[in-house]
Amino acid sequence: MKLGVIGLGTVGEGVLKILAAEGSRLEAMFGEKIEVVRVCDIEEKSFSFGEYNFTDNYRKILEDGEIDTVVELIGGVGVALEVAREVLGSGRNLVSANKHLLALHGKELFELAEKNRVKFYFEAAVGGGIPVLTPLAEGLFPNRFERIRGVLNGTCNYMLSKMEEGMTYGEALRDAQERGYAEADPTFDVAGIDTGHKISVLSYLAWGELVDFSSISITGIDKLTVEDVARARSEGKRYKLLGEAFKEGEDLVVRVAPQLVDTDELLYSVGGVYNAVEVEGSYTGKTIFYGEGAGMDATASAVVSDIYKVIAG
Amino acid sequence: MKLGVIGLGTVGEGVLKILAAEGSRLEAMFGEKIEVVRVCDIEEKSFSFGEYNFTDNYRKILEDGEIDTVVELIGGVGVALEVAREVLGSGRNLVSANKHLLALHGKELFELAEKNRVKFYFEAAVGGGIPVLTPLAEGLFPNRFERIRGVLNGTCNYMLSKMEEGMTYGEALRDAQERGYAEADPTFDVAGIDTGHKISVLSYLAWGELVDFSSISITGIDKLTVEDVARARSEGKRYKLLGEAFKEGEDLVVRVAPQLVDTDELLYSVGGVYNAVEVEGSYTGKTIFYGEGAGMDATASAVVSDIYKVIAG
Structure with missing residues (x-):
């Protein structure tokens, strides 16, 4: 070659x-x-x-x-x-x-x-570094897919952990920038656009359909406050920025938003720069792929x- | 075809x-x-x-x-x-x-x-149902593999959960048999032999070497008591029957034993009949594949x- x-x-x-x-x-x-x-x-x-x-x-x-x-x-x-x-x-x-x-x-x-x-x-x-697109397309294809959810952006996930430790959004962003986890213009990450790109690609492989990117509802973490994060913690939950895709009748819905995740879900434990993708299929139930999402x-x-x-x- | x-x-x-x-x-x-x-x-x-x-x-x-x-x-x-x-x-x-x-x-x-x-x-x-052998062999191969650990037997994992709830080993086994999770002769599962077969196959794909099966040190869950399990819980830990493989110098070590797992490890949260395989590679760090291990x-x-x-x- x-x-x-x-x-x-x-x-x-x-x-x-x-x-x-x-x-x-x-x-x-x-x-x-x-x-x-x-x-x-x-x-x-x-x-x-x-x-x-x-x-x-x-x-x-x-x-x-x-x-x-x-x-x-x-x-x-x-x-x-x-x-x-x-x-x-x-x-x-x-x-x-x-x-x-x-x-x-x-x-x-x-x-x-x-x-x-x-x-x-x-x-x-x-x-x-997680093998996820190939196993989805070449391993799980016998399934009718029901839902995909993913923690797909390490920068946001890192910032949310810091906000759980008490930093404000601005402090967490500066910390991430100082460590090289966030770029000088962090918009793509914090506004959820990067997560939107990734969940689009995942849903294309699951349903063979690439949605018009402008049709995706995208909310980033930039509207979350340290108080929101603290309130979630006091209820034993945690915010994760999730990319999500599922079928609603004939329509493929793809969206991005911070969501409350319970302690008993594996996505709850995905910390720092790690990523995880959860695929729900008609035959295999929930399958999760977890690993280093960047670096x-x-x-x-x-x-x-x-x-x-x-x-x- | x-x-x-x-x-x-x-x-x-x-x-x-x-x-x-x-x-x-x-x-x-x-x-x-x-x-x-x-x-x-x-x-x-x-x-x-x-x-x-x-x-x-x-x-x-x-x-x-x-x-x-x-x-x-x-x-x-x-x-x-x-x-x-x-x-x-x-x-x-x-x-x-x-x-x-x-x-x-x-x-x-x-x-x-x-x-x-x-x-x-x-x-x-x-x-x-977890795509794990193919992603290991065809996705993660650029790595030098360092270690593989897995919760590979749903029967044992189910029984350990029941022992955490207070059942003795014998009660947990009968419960698993009544639900069809354990066979009439449960030796292959509870003595760790099934886990041994599976970690052998995983290590063959990671290191290209199939160890002599008789050389694998295998301890099942059949020697664990409800007191052992309770003691682990009181320390915030949990027993999991793990298949494990790693290189020790030039030697490939493959073994099976119940091991204490901490709350901060994802393998801690692998409950019931779910399986998980954790692969440590020189480039990708820890990658975990999780899903329904049977059914x-x-x-x-x-x-x-x-x-x-x-x-x-």
Whole structure:
């Protein structure tokens, strides 16, 4: 496999690091070597674990006829959309962790991949290092799905824990920013948009339907006060920002809101930057997938598993 | 696909039921029809949801040249071993839920499947309806695995809950037997052997090594008293029968024993007939798979997903 990687932030660096560290073992397992032909970012980067053919012009990767598989880790829906369209449209495989892109343009991209008979995998887009999209689509499919609920955003989950300890919303946000868990502009996380993207992708895999993103009712944690959180605690409950999807008659309802969760639910115990996805199916009842929802290594591991899935599949 | 099903107990009936109920939807998804050519059990069975070509002689399925895939749901290592050897040896695919067979004869059968280039899937052997073997092998493989722990036996887990409520071991066992959770001879469950089979299979998938079953240290719940359980509760802890596997230097250690679990661990909250498997990896940290570990529908759903995996893979 001849790989191009676009976007060398935390996850991109993690992918190169895992490929460098585990490459020979995985080559033996899969019977194929992965050659990283070219890597791209807007600013030049070098890494202690390997030497790479660097470019700051992503078009060089798109126009490199040798590359058969592209890993898109840019995020957003600008250059990432151009990259995805061009990679899939030209008959090459795409691996992405971009839930934003999937939630807004998934339909077009899934059709493009099918039409061109190429592989398009995105396990890392939801739940970071937790294998959840593939088991949902390839393991639980005999079910009629009844409901999916998930703690899908580590930043919000961390802030809610801090508010339970008595911090105000503003203090919790500053704390999360100081630790690097929240971005300078935290809107996508705290307003629930990131959770909305992720529950969209999950519900697409469960019901085969990608809802119009603007139809999703989204409430973030930015309207919760430390008093709300304290009142929940005094009742033995806890607020969790949940992405939720279920069928109401023929309609697929997808929504995001902080919800009170009881101590006897496993989602109650999902702390800090952990994520969990609870899937209710007609045959399997409740199945829960839990693990590290973010972080360099965990998310990069999911991207690497998708890269090898391109080989295996 | 031309299917033969051997063993029409709870899970076998569930598999036929799901194939009958979901067949046309899944045929559209996978582009292939599954025809149940023949079914077998030692005593004649009929089902309200469909008519089947029944035989009480499993050799009729083995000798039916039309059948390309056999589902073995007999259990044990007698006829099931003969069936598995003959199916794989004659170039047909095998789907099984038989952890006992895998733990004792897995090595021979995996080699046979590889040599004959046929598919051998067994997701239902561990964790019932929880997709855990496939995500471990096909999702988490970039990791170096550090440890696996699991609550893998619903019967023991149910009995331990009853002992927490004050029942003696004998009362909890009778209660479980009356509800159909424990068999007349409960040894395999309560002595930890079933858990041993399951942790063996998990560790094979994580480390590629099937330990000699006789080398596994196994302690069941049958030596626990209601006083032990009460003492644990008074310390805010709880006994769980855990299957555990980890590397100690070059050695793979696999063992089964009741262990004290703290309230802050998710395994603490795994109640009744639920199962959970916790996988610790070098990149993904702790990942937990939780769900219904037994029961007709949940386990049958995992078998059905394996049947379609034969088609898809």
